[in-house]
Amino acid sequence: MLSAIMEDYLKAIYSLQNETDGRVRTSVLAEYIDVEQSTVTSMMKKLSERDFVQYEPYKGVELTDTGVPIALEIIRHHRLLERYLTDHLEYDWAEVHDEADRLEHHISSKFADRIAEQLGQPAVDPHGDPIPTADLDVSGAKDGERLADHQVGDSVQIVRVPDTDPDLLRYLSKHGIHPGTVVDVVEIAPFGMVTLDPDNGDGPVALPEEVARSISTQSLTQSSH
Amino acid sequence: MLSAIMEDYLKAIYSLQNETDGRVRTSVLAEYIDVEQSTVTSMMKKLSERDFVQYEPYKGVELTDTGVPIALEIIRHHRLLERYLTDHLEYDWAEVHDEADRLEHHISSKFADRIAEQLGQPAVDPHGDPIPTADLDVSGAKDGERLADHQVGDSVQIVRVPDTDPDLLRYLSKHGIHPGTVVDVVEIAPFGMVTLDPDNGDGPVALPEEVARSISTQSLTQSSH
DNA sequence: GAAAAGAATTAGACATGGCTAAATTTATAA
DNA sequence: TTATAAATTTAGCCATGTCTAATTCTTTTC
Numbered sequence: 001m002l003s004a005i006m007e008d009y010l011k012a013i014y015s016l017q018n019e020t021d022g023r024v025r026t027s028v029l030a031e032y033i034d035v036e037q038s039t040v041t042s043m044m045k046k047l048s049e050r051d052f053v054q055y056e057p058y059k060g061v062e063l064t065d066t067g068v069p070i071a072l073e074i075i076r077h078h079r080l081l082e083r084y085l086t087d088h089l090e091y092d093w094a095e096v097h098d099e100a101d102r103l104e105h106h107i108s109s110k111f112a113d114r115i116a117e118q119l120g121q122p123a124v125d126p127h128g129d130p131i132p133t134a135d136l137d138v139s140g141a142k143d144g145e146r147l148a149d150h151q152v153g154d155s156v157q158i159v160r161v162p163d164t165d166p167d168l169l170r171y172l173s174k175h176g177i178h179p180g181t182v183v184d185v186v187e188i189a190p191f192g193m194v195t196l197d198p199d200n201g202d203g204p205v206a207l208p209e210e211v212a213r214s215i216s217t218q219s220l221t222q223s224s225h
Numbered sequence: 226m227l228s229a230i231m232e233d234y235l236k237a238i239y240s241l242q243n244e245t246d247g248r249v250r251t252s253v254l255a256e257y258i259d260v261e262q263s264t265v266t267s268m269m270k271k272l273s274e275r276d277f278v279q280y281e282p283y284k285g286v287e288l289t290d291t292g293v294p295i296a297l298e299i300i301r302h303h304r305l306l307e308r309y310l311t312d313h314l315e316y317d318w319a320e321v322h323d324e325a326d327r328l329e330h331h332i333s334s335k336f337a338d339r340i341a342e343q344l345g346q347p348a349v350d351p352h353g354d355p356i357p358t359a360d361l362d363v364s365g366a367k368d369g370e371r372l373a374d375h376q377v378g379d380s381v382q383i384v385r386v387p388d389t390d391p392d393l394l395r396y397l398s399k400h401g402i403h404p405g406t407v408v409d410v411v412e413i414a415p416f417g418m419v420t421l422d423p424d425n426g427d428g429p430v431a432l433p434e435e436v437a438r439s440i441s442t443q444s445l446t447q448s449s450h
Numbered sequence: 451g452a453a454a455a456g457a458a459t460t461a462g463a464c465a466t467g468g469c470t471a472a473a474t475t476t477a478t479a480a
Numbered sequence: 481t482t483a484t485a486a487a488t489t490t491a492g493c494c495a496t497g498t499c500t501a502a503t504t505c506t507t508t509t510c
Contacts, residue, residue, distance in 0.1 A: 451510100452509100452510095453508100453509085453510085454507100454508080454509080454510095455506100455507080455508070455509090456505100456506080456507075456508085457504100457505080457506070457507090458503100458504080458505070458506090459502100459503080459504070459505085460501105460502080460503070460504085461500100461501085461502075461503090462499100462500090462501090462502100463498100463499080463500085463501105464497105464498080464499080465496100465497095465498085466495100466496085466497095467494105467495095467496095468493105468494080468495085468496105469492100469493080469494075470491100470492090470493085470494105471490100471491085471492090471493105472489105472490080472491075472492100473488100473489080473490070473491090474487100474488080474489070474490085475486100475487080475488070475489085476485100476486080476487070476488085477484100477485080477486070477487085478483100478484080478485070478486085479481105479482100479483085479484080479485090480481100480482090480483080480484095
């Protein structure tokens with residue numbers, strides 16, 4: 001029906017669309033998937049011919065109503081697999097991404113539904129990313145504030161961390177930071193460094209501001225902006 | 226490293242080599258994989274260039290010492306997945322083959338080892354086919370007598386059934402025949418029909434001789450030949 | 451608002467894994 | 481043993497997904 005590569009493009013467009021709100025530009029997609037822009041252009045032609053995307057030359061691309069559920073299905077597969085690998089097969093959360101990225105294209109919906117059942121229909125994956133339901137509902141996926149948005153003194157709960165950088169994940173894990181961890185923001189240095197104090201007694205953790213911007217949080221005190 | 230398609234060729238050569246003992250002919254491989262002979266020829270050139278097979282034009286092909294472990298690894302993946310799908314994800318044994326046939330190329334060795342651990346290092350898959358160990362040992366894989374070799378009156382235990390025909394598997398399952406089932410051979414009709422009486426009280430089951438030849442057995446009485 | 455810079459597309463090439471049709475080698479039979 | 485049949489390989493084409501280089505839009509900037 002659809003090649004694994006085409007599925008990857010649809011998944012990428014979906015993610016970028018949700019980040020940037022609106023049409024996704026060729027250059028952004030090329031960077032994200034790590035191919036040349038010309039490769040993206042020719043793929044967009046194929047995908048729009050088959051009505052998975054609405055593509056306007058020089059203007060960018062967005063998913064059609066046909067494309068969205070396909071992207072969501074792949075994302076569901078990916079996140080269920082990540083959950084399964086950590087919970088049932090004793091994988092470390094830093095190593096699940098690559099395995100899931102391959103398998104997501106090859107498991108059947110039945111396989112996905114069965115592991116969802118085994119896991120008790122989990123709502124999020126090990127990095128805190130919401131798992132679309134079997135009927136591809138993602139209404140619970142509000143993506144609010146970021147760690148970088150807070151002030152010194154705020155107490156916040158970690159909600160999501162990015163899943164693609166194993167080194168970062170190992171670092172966070174070593175310092176006891178996971179979705180659910182409550183941390184105090186103890187310092188925000190002017191040169192772009194945020195220091196946290198997790199409530200697990202492991203001592204303070206410093207993060208570059210760029211990383212702090214990629215971590216989603218939930219305020220526990222009122223001073224967030 | 227090696228494409229899923231190339232892996233399929235190596236797996237096919239391994240299986241055919243074990244059935245026919247010796248070089249595998251182009252035509253046989255083409256039939257097995259379901260491509261044209263010319264396609265096989267060109268693939269054999271590529272595989273022999275990379276030293277996975279020893280290929281002699283017009284004479285056939287066989288796996289090299291480099292090719293064998295790759296084939297065994299894929300077979301290990303396939304059979305572990307089949308076992309996993311039936312035992313842990315409630316698949317019917319008639320539907321595991323296709324899912325395993327896709328996934329076998331995409332799971333890592335780590336994934337395979339983890340599910341093997343979960344399953345308690347099983348020796349055979351749901352159809353009775355032996356699962357190579359993690360160090361690719363298949364010494365337990367003696368393939369002895371077939372159901373078609375027996376005489377009326379023999380009592381035999383089913384050891385392996387072919388895994389590729391879902392209809393046959395559903396039929397056997399419906400009549401309570403699995404690896405391990407003990408059956409009496411009650412009739413061998415001259416027009417090629419074998420009738421069995423399983424020890425589960427479900428009444429007699431008739432099988433075409435061709436099917437009976439594809440089922441491996443273990444004698445419980447002495448009259449087999 | 452014209453020129454320069456930046457983005458995006460087109461043109462043309464390559465590798466993979468298929469196919470059909472033609473040529474060649476091997477096997478079989480008269 | 482020679483002609484015919486069968487099996488196999490070669491030649492040449494196609495689709496997919498990628499690349500580089502050249503061209504054509506768009507957007508800035510002066």
